[in-house]
Amino acid sequence: MELHVVIEGDKDLTGQLYRQLKEAIRAGRLAAGERLPPSRLLAERLGLSRKTVSEVYARLTFDRLLTARVGSGTFVAEGAARKPAPVAARALAGSAMVEHWRGMSTPLRHPAPAGSARYEYIGGAPARDLFPHADWRRCVLHALRQGARSRGLYGDAEGLHELRDGIARHASFSRGVRCGAADVLVTNGAQQALDLIARVLVEPGSTVAMEEPGYPPARLLLEAQGAKVVGVPVDREGLVVECIPDGTRLIYVTPAHQFPLGVPMSERRRRALLARADELGAIVIEDDYDSEFRYEGRPADSLQSMDEHGRVAFVGTFSKTLSPDLRLGYLVAPLAVLEAVGTARHLTDWHTSTQAQWALAKFIADGDLNRHIRRCHAAYAARRERIVRRFADELSPWFELLPVTAGIHMAAICRREIDIGQLIALARRVDVGLYPLAPFFHFSPPRPGLMLGFGAIDEADIDPSLDRVRDVLLQMG
Structure with missing residues (x-):
């Protein structure tokens, strides 16, 4: 890395170099322990004599800002930096907007100690121990070979064709989505897909309807775009369509596995929702975040597969099937917004990492994704069954x-x-991570309860962890 020094003219060369290095050290731009370039090399780069540089190094060493180590070089001394004095500044013109963003709640940001207990029931987290490292490594090597043959240019905003084609076939096979590669846009997770749709459809004051309780990041994102978000109640059939207000422009739903209550939307409600969206001229965002894992009954049609009027934007993610670390998701956009969403993607982020796209395209094409989903399904089904049994038995008096x-x-x-806050705090003392339902309610009083994720906890850990929860509940009386 180049050392940033600017020498002007040909006068006081020693003084110029001395003052700039001293200020860089005092300000902390040259950190304690950082090695400076050898005097000969720095002299060549700055067009100075080696004698000048050596003299400056000697003065800074005398000032105890540098230290010389025989055979190793010259280094910034420990404790040489000083804390800069605060500088009074004028009020920021955009301070109101900065405070608006600073003040936003981020309930699913997973700050410590979330996810840190020995027995974790954190929601939305897949099983890390089931990640197919060997298969993914092979696909990453394939991606590196593809990258070596590329021209090193920017890619398409919509994504790599091979991946878009693989996603289209996967979504058609697993969820009945009617699409081809041209309808798919690859995104950095589902959250970016939601952001892109909001960008092209929402104006300040636009009415957006979403489930209550619902997914907080979606609500906050839509509100950040200036939307007037309206909560629509959820019952045992899903979203209560009759409560969607007139003038709604966008409707956000999780019909396959309602977030966070888990109930699936009935076919009757699905058809009513599509009819209401067509009546309003609204777009429906179908967030299909983890429906690949189904345990009971026949699979229900996706809203997108039932849509006859081009009203549904289908959003999928690989964060639940593979890993959130990959930040890979997709959007199957209706024709009415497809080109606009592509333009928004180009302007805001351009495209997802091409290497990650090549790896995932290979992973899907080789059948690794379907095999991985089947393997995870078996593990999750066993965990779910064990939790259901425990809550039907010893924990049934409470939940x-x-x-x-x-x-x-x-x-x-x-x-x-039950004092849920106290339960969560006491459970964490015995190394069990529990999480409340309350943060998912915004427009109505929260229902007291727990959200139990079973992706991150091993089946063998369920009984001992729920034994601890039972004991805590007994202690609470």
Whole structure:
């Protein structure tokens, strides 16, 4: 890395170099222990004599800002930096907007100690120990070979054709989505897909309807775009369509596995929702985040597959099937917004990492994704069954599990009055990570209960961890 020094003219060369190096050290731009270039090399780069540089190094060493180590070089001394004095500044013109963003709640940001307990019931997290490292490594090597043969240019905003084609075939096979490669846009996770749709459809004051309770990042993102977000209640059939207000422009739903309650939307409600969207001229965002894992009943059609009027934007993610680390998702956009979304993607982010796209395209094409999903399904089904048994037995006096047929989390509603905050705090003391339902309610009073993710906990850990939860509940009386 080049050392940034600017020498002007041909006067006081020693003084110029001395003052700039001293200021860089005092300000901390040259950190303690950092090695300076050899005097001969720095002299060549700056067009100075080696004698000048050596003299400056000697002065800074005398000032105890540098230290020389025989055979190793010259280094910035420990404690040479000083804390700069605060400088009074004028008020920021955009301070109101900065405070607006600073003040936003981020309930799913997973700050410490979330995800750090020995027994974890954190929602939305897949099983890390089931990640197919060997298969993925092979696909990454394939991606590196593809990259070596490329011209090193920017890619298409919509994504790599090979991956878009693989996603189209996967979504058609697993969820009945009617699409081809041209309808798919590769995104950095589902959250970016939501952001892109909001960018092209939402104006300040636009009415957007979403489930209550629902997914907080979606609500906050839409509100950040200036939308007037309206909460629509959810019952045992899913979103109550009759409560969607007139003038709604965008409707956000999780019909396959309602987030966070887990109930699937009935076919009757699905058809009513599509009819209402067509009546309003609204776009429906179908967030299909973890429905690949189904445990009971026949698979329900996706909203997109039932849509006859081009109203549904289907959003999928590989964060639940593979890993959130990959930041890979996709959007199957209706024709009415497809080109606009592609333009928004180009302007905001251009495209997802091409190497990651090549790897995932290979992973899908070789059948690794379907094999991985089947393997995870077997593990998750066993974990879900064990949790259901425990809550139907020893934990039944305190909680009722809501019926869930898919996904990697379920909701437990309190049967009696329980201090959920105290329960969570006491459970963490015995190394069990529990999480409340309350943060997912915004427009209505929260129902007391727990969100139980079973992707991150091993089957063998479920009984001992729930034994600890039972003991805590008994201690709480």
